[in-house]
Amino acid sequence: MEKKEKSVNQENEAPVDLLVMMDIKGPRETKDCQDLLVLLVTKGNQGWRGVLETLVMLDQGGILAHLDPREIRGTKGLQDHVEAGETMGLKASLGLKEILVTQVSRDIQGSQDQEASREGQGEPGEPGDPGLTECDVMTYTREICGCCDCEKLCGALDIVFVIDSSESVGLTNFTLEKNFIISTINHLGSIAKDPSSETGIRVGVVQYSHSGAFQAIKLNDPKIDSMAALKDAVKRLEWIAGGSWTPSAIKFTYDNLVNGHHRAKAKITTVVITDGRYDPRDNDTQLISLCSKNIEVNAIGIGDMFNQQVHNQTIWSIVCNVSSRIMIMRHFADLMADEFVKKIQDMLCPEMVVAECNNRPVDLVFLLDGSERLGEKNFHLALKFVKSVVDREELNLTQTNNEEMNARVALLLYGNENDQRVAFNFTYNLELNTDNLKNMSYIDESSDVGVAIIYAINNIITKGDQRLVRDNAELSFVFITDGLMATNHLDEAVSAMRRVEGVPTVIAMGSDVDEEVLTKIVKGEQSAIFRGPDFSHLSKPSFFERFIRWIC
DSSP, X not given: OOOOOOOTTGGGOOOOOSSOOOOOSSOEEEESOSSEEEEEEOBTTBOOBOOXXXXXXXXXXXXXXXXXXXXXXXXGGGHHHHHTTEEEEEEOSSOEEEEEEOBOOBOOOOOTTOOTTSTTSOSOOSOXXXXXXXXXXHHHHHHHXXXXXXXXXXXXXXEEEEEEOBTTTOHHHHHHHHHHHHHHHHHHOOBOSSTTOSSSEEEEEEEEOSTTOEEEEOXXXXXXXXXXXXXXXXXXXXXXXXXXXXXXXXXXXXXXXXXXXXXTTSXXXXXXXXXXXXXXXXXXXXXXXXXOTTXXXXXXXXXXXXXXXXHHHHHHHHTTTOGGGEEEESOGGGGGOHHHHHHHHHHHOTTOEEOOOTTSOEEEEEEEEOBTTTOHHHHHHHHHHHHHHHHOGGGOBOSSTTOSSSEEEEEEEEOSTTOEEEEEEEEOOHHHHHHHHHHOOOOOBOOBHHHHHHHHIXXXXXXXXXEOSOTTOEEEEEEEEOSOOBOTTHHHHHHHHHHTTEEEEEEEESSOOOHHHHHHHTTTOGGGEEEESSGGGGGOHHHHHHHHHHHO
């Protein structure tokens, strides 16, 4: 790549790494662009760095890229901005349609390539923050756009997920099915904005229960024009909790989403998720409804029913007797394992090339790190964050402890192997929660997350043989940590969390984190890890809104 020509003020500009922006009042919007424009601003000898923390809407195949401002070509069309003292960078062929940027940058003084010997400028100051690595920037990009390290192209692909929404599956497992859909598409690339586009991915979803109780997100729905729109539509699907008419659901999928409804030049593939149970009154000859030379059918069988020959025959019928398209697992939580998502990705797209709790039942358990390393100041910032979540209207706490809908919250402060403190068990009482939060004291010792998980399961989730989580509620574990902790019994704890059907989320603040431990806690699902440079980041509106949308 050519070196960028000097701009008018270049001799006074300090080199700047990564994505750079100066303070901007309000959003800056660029419409109808075919190339990605990254605004790079310098001021005198000060380097400014920023992180994009708002919506970046990319066209098909597009992804925000890391650019080094010292290796970017300028263009004549940007000359007005250059003369105004702004250095614009152009990255071609990223298919950007629309950028909406709100600046939330930190004014970190750059120290790289600075000349301290210039006359009249005094001695150099203390070295500045090293800033964000390229991986950090791509982490933010992944959280916004879905792809963390590359542009992924999968050709024209129409995918239809058929998910079981029956009573036997349960709400927590139904939620895991929905999260699996989102995670899978995140790994495959970008959504085709136009339902008739000859490139990109289109996604359909059928959730089914008893006879006639079928709901669908259609492949050709014009409102599903982005990853954000798909996520919203999937999260809005509500558990039906009726019977299970799997054969009829497969016939419904063929008639309403596949036959005559997919793109002519697209590969059509389906993924059926079932626990193996269906009403004997249903017509089992409809299990083969998707068997066509133009349709690739995959099936995921979950649970112990598939140890029985009759149910094995059911799943064989669904996949048209193609054994390589059958996947069997013990627990619904295994859907979120990183290795399984990778397996599905390779199955759906083997030739891939690199190029929001309102009005639903949620039992939420916060596990707060009380370690010495965290520090008392950060401890209180974390407590403030928990209180903000509890106060949040969207969380919609229950009005009684036995209410079937809405949210309940519990909080565990954990230290070393022998020091775990329950601030409050599952409760709906906002005033009680607030009082208990005020009275919590900082432990100031080491922390052991594995022991904390087991303690929470034995004292908050269950009590003896009694399960304290509501039968119809999704169980969420939220870990707040600085990212380093002891790991005694961690494997045992993660397995126990899976057995109680807990859905983990980690909030890890700071740059010095143990990635292996965090990945193990979230079962390989990187999108379930929320990161920030320090604990003050918890109060950022963009971070807070993203977290609320995730758990709700």
